[in-house]
């Protein structure tokens with residue numbers, strides 16, 4: 001009975017987050033919502049660039065990169081330009097947000113809900129820049145990150161960013177909760193190399209922290 005209620009709660013929370021993001025995707029939202037960031041605006045731009053460069057040098061053949069919440073697709077099309085022959089770029093969005101100019105440079109675009117998508121393939125690199133993980137409620141972030149990890153090849157790297165607030169919230173982690181969440185996640189998955197940075201920001205006089213997470217699979 002308790003489990004049934006929790007599944008129901010998760011479903012409701014997921015559909016609320018999806019509705020919110022879909023509305024914002026088509027310009028119906030009120031919050032600041034940037035769909036068109038370039039790589040230089042990503043909070044993990046340097047580490048992502050280094051990790052992709054290392055992968056290209058370390059292996060023969062294609063390096064698969066997955067953008068989990070690609071928006072207009074600008075960042076992924078820039079990543080593809082690092083090495084168009086060696087990088088295979090897959091974008092995920094909820095709505096038809098990828099711009100035509102970027103569509104031409106991206107190998108594959110998937111439309112759907114990240115948590116529910118069956119890829120049937122694994123990636124060398126996954127990044128989520130203010131995409132799915134940033135929108136989901138705190139009760140679903142662990143599931144979403146675990147889902148990304150399950151789609152990483154051995155030696156693969158995940159970059160993601162989640163929001164944290166200072167005042168208690170039913171949707172977002174507080175900064176302390178985010179720290180506890182990561183510490184629990186580390187204990188549960190000791191084989192993973194997990195690092196986090198806490199970046200402070202201020203929007204409309206409200207202070208937030210972006211928790212920038214890097215996870216490497218052995």
Ligand SMILES: C[S@@+](CC[C@H](N)C(=O)[O-])C[C@H]1O[C@@H](n2cnc3c(N)ncnc32)[C@H](O)[C@@H]1O
Nearest residue numbers: 021035036037069070071093094113114131132
């Ligand atoms: C704020 S935009 C960020 C776009 C881009 N990463 C950037 O920084 O410019 C959020 C993106 O994540 C996607 N998104 C949000 N929630 C998602 C979910 N649950 N599953 C898949 N994509 C999602 C949206 O469709 C959109 O493409």
